[in-house]
Amino acid sequence: METDHGTVREPDITRSLVSRLIATQFPEWSGLTVVPTEPDGWDNRTFRLGDDKLVRLPSAAAYAAQVEKEQRWLPALAPMLPLPIPSPVAMGEPGEGYSWRWSVYRWLDGEPATIEIIGDREQFARDLATFLRALQRIDTAGGPRPGAHNFYRGGPVATYHCETRRAIALLGDDIDADAATAVWEAALASVWLGPDVWVHGDVSAANLLVTDGELSAVIDFGCSSVGDPACDLTIAWTFLSGPSREVFREAMTVDDATWARAHGWALWKALITVDWGDGADARKTADARRVIDEVLADHHSVR
Secondary structure: OOOOOOOOEOOOOOHHHHHHHHHHHOHHHOOOOEEEOOOOOOOEEEEEEOOOEEEEEEOEHHHOHHHHHHHHHHHHHHHHOOOOOOOEEEEEOOEOOEOOOEEEEEOOOOEEOOHHHOOOHHHHHHHHHHHHHHHHHOOOOOOOOOOHHHOOOOOOHHHHHHHHHHHHHHHHHHOOHHHHHHHHHHHHHOOOOOOOEEEOOOOOHHHEEEEOOEEEEEOOOOOOEEEOHHHHHOHHHHOOOHHHHHHHHHHHOOOHHHHHHHHHHHHHHHHHHHHHOOOOOHHHHHHHHHHHHHHHHHHHHHO
């Protein structure tokens, strides 16, 4: 859910570059094969290293600070979570023409979640809620505050007020602007009054791994922080629907105010995705339009 549209990205993050970085910085692994993963990410470029490791390299300066954060916090979080998360084994330094630090992790089996490969959608929703609630119970002392490093996930949704109102105005008759404005104003009217909790920051289908039809791991904690958990609920509209959405909300024990802020986070992301859409990814734009419709309908049903 980044706002780095137009960010200058590091060029040519290739298998050859990764092989050279490994050879110069971790020669003990220089004989291992390097294979790009599919699908690849946006924030990072990912390569499988041998059978049991992967390499992730930030694709732009906006994501570089996430490397040290994950290296610091993932080992501390992992023992208290019910599902595997990425386990760092090494941190690389800039080199070979590449500008930032990068990570080597243990490989996690599984495929990014799709509706087709999930065996029981409601159980998937329960398992995800169990994971997120366990994450929220972990001590936040010293944890990273929301900021530029994670695009303010866990902070106030009002951070993106100007972007959201601009998108509503520009999209005009393409959406129900009055309903979108009502959803946004309801989100702004709600303030998190609870204690800070750990948030993943990017709970999306691409970051939820599935094995044998079940949720088996949660990856990519680059947007993690400690703060308001509302941003972690957007999966309710971006991926879940109908009964699975209801099960997820019940299992998360979410109050109306937090649900309203979650509406705001989901709406903001979907609006800017449509606003920036230039035909380059028609599927992504169409999915964002679906999310807008789902959020507006859900807001209307719970008023």
